[in-house]
Amino acid sequence: MPEPKISSSSPNARDSVTVELVEFLSYLRSLDINVFVEGDRLRCNAPEGILTPELRAEISHKKAEIISFLKAANRTSSFTPAPIVPMGRDGNLSLSFAQQRLWFLDQLVPNNPFYNVPAALRLTGSLNLRALQQTFNEIVRRHEALRTTLAVVSGQPVQRIAAAFHLPINVVDLRNLPQESRQTEANRLTAEEAQRSFNLSNDLLLRVTLLQLDDAEYLLMLNMHHIVSDGWSIGVLI
Known part of the structure; x- marks a missing residue:
């Protein structure tokens, strides 16, 4: 008896086609090319100059497969998800994998500044220090990460989220220095702050100086530990 041939409708063949299609759609997405279904028509949005004749031809060639795939994906994602329920904050909260890695590196080389995330902003004009203080404390109130420290329980690191935490702003007045020396001193203090380490167990992991x-010129220094922040977070904070 001859061996049965594997037709194009077999599960393995279909899986292979699906994988290739997903890879192709992912590639389009990486180019910022958005492919979507509108009714029974395939639509495509792309930045100018990105959609080459070769890509247009390939999209056209796979048009029926793409429409079928996207319609199926839309049907699958049309369910109503269950609401996200916050976890209690009274127990031991485990670290994320990224936090575990950073905590381990901190234990390996204690008091290191390797994972500081510093930033500095120049402010000009009339500054309301009280409003600035209130602003940062409101940010800390809203974002649990900025009220988080790390403790060790039974040999394992856990997160401790303070219900409330007052963030002090350290103010350094350089106006007593000669005009030509102020920026030099500001640069020195900024570099010094960027290298000042955090104690992950006790320190608030955001510092503001x-x-x-001058009377209407300030430099606002921010420093956070990477275990609660990253470059994107700094942008959001600013």
Whole structure:
């Protein structure tokens, strides 16, 4: 008896086609090309100059497969998800994998500044220090990560989220220095702050220092530990 041939409708063949299609759609997405279904028509949005004749031809060639795939995906994702329920904050909260890695590195080399995330902003004009203080404390109130420290329980690191935490702003007045020396001193203090380490167990993992260079000129220094922040977070904070 001859061996049965595997037709194009076999599960393995279908899986292979699906994988190739997903890879192709992922590639389009990486180019910022958005492919979607509108009714029974395939639509495509792309930045100018990105959609080459070769890509247009390939999209056209796979048009029926793409429409079928996207319609199936839309049907699958049309369910109503269950609401996200916050976990209690009274127990031991485990670290994320990224936090575990950073905590381990901190234990390996204690008091290191390797994972500080510093930033500095120049402010000009009339500054309301009280409003600035209230602003940062409101940010800390809203974002649990900025009220988080790390403790060790039974040999394992856990997160401790404070219900409330007052963030002090250290103000350094440089106006007593000669005009030509103020920026130099500000640069020195900024570099020094960027290298100042955090104690992950006890310190608030956000520090704010305000340097006053003149009556209407300031330098606002921010420093966070990477275990609660990253470059994107700094942008959001600013």
